[in-house]
Amino acid sequence: MYMIQKLHTPFLDEVMKGITFLGESGWFWILVAVLLFCQKRTRKIGLAVALSLAVGLLLGNIILKPLIARQRPCWLDGSIPLLIASPRDFSFPSGHTLASFEGAVSIFLYRRDWGLWALALAVLIAFSRLYLFVHFPTDVLAGAVLGTAIALGVHRLLKRTEKRRKNQEEVRT
Numbered sequence: 001m002y003m004i005q006k007l008h009t010p011f012l013d014e015v016m017k018g019i020t021f022l023g024e025s026g027w028f029w030i031l032v033a034v035l036l037f038c039q040k041r042t043r044k045i046g047l048a049v050a051l052s053l054a055v056g057l058l059l060g061n062i063i064l065k066p067l068i069a070r071q072r073p074c075w076l077d078g079s080i081p082l083l084i085a086s087p088r089d090f091s092f093p094s095g096h097t098l099a100s101f102e103g104a105v106s107i108f109l110y111r112r113d114w115g116l117w118a119l120a121l122a123v124l125i126a127f128s129r130l131y132l133f134v135h136f137p138t139d140v141l142a143g144a145v146l147g148t149a150i151a152l153g154v155h156r157l158l159k160r161t162e163k164r165r166k167n168q169e170e171v172r173t
């Protein structure tokens with residue numbers, strides 16, 4: 001974490017603040033979910049992203065953060081100047097990373113071409129949290145792993161639901 005602090009430049013500081021903004025409250029991924037859901041050909045992807053975000057909010061932000069109550073690095077070491085407002089919630093897992101990997105992996109499971117771009121953005125958002133000194137590496141790693149697992153679970157659930165619906169339609173025919 002401290003080695004990352006040596007990378008700071010005025011230009012990179014602005015880039016990282018902009019990248020981390022995309023992960024604020026999951027707004028970017030919520031917008032992506034809505035846009036994807038609005039078109040019939042991408043509706044399944046939008047639904048997968050939205051459901052993943054909902055599960056992640058419940059599991060990561062509402063259950064795990066208060067339960068684990070891990071202090072943030074910026075709360076423990078005030079010698080590193082913050083470039084953004086100090087977050088008020090606990091550190092573990094990283095909510096920015098969690099939402100980003102839920103969204104990116106959900107997209108990847110349906111559209112690998114779009115998903116690779118989304119995963120690249122998710123990795124940048126995760127790195128920005130370390131760069132900005134508001135998360136420990138394990139917070140980010142947990143967010144990425146949990147976000148990936150949630151997206152995979154939602155994808156599997158949607159596939160099963162679709163298969164069950166098709167089977168019911170065949171029985172009626």
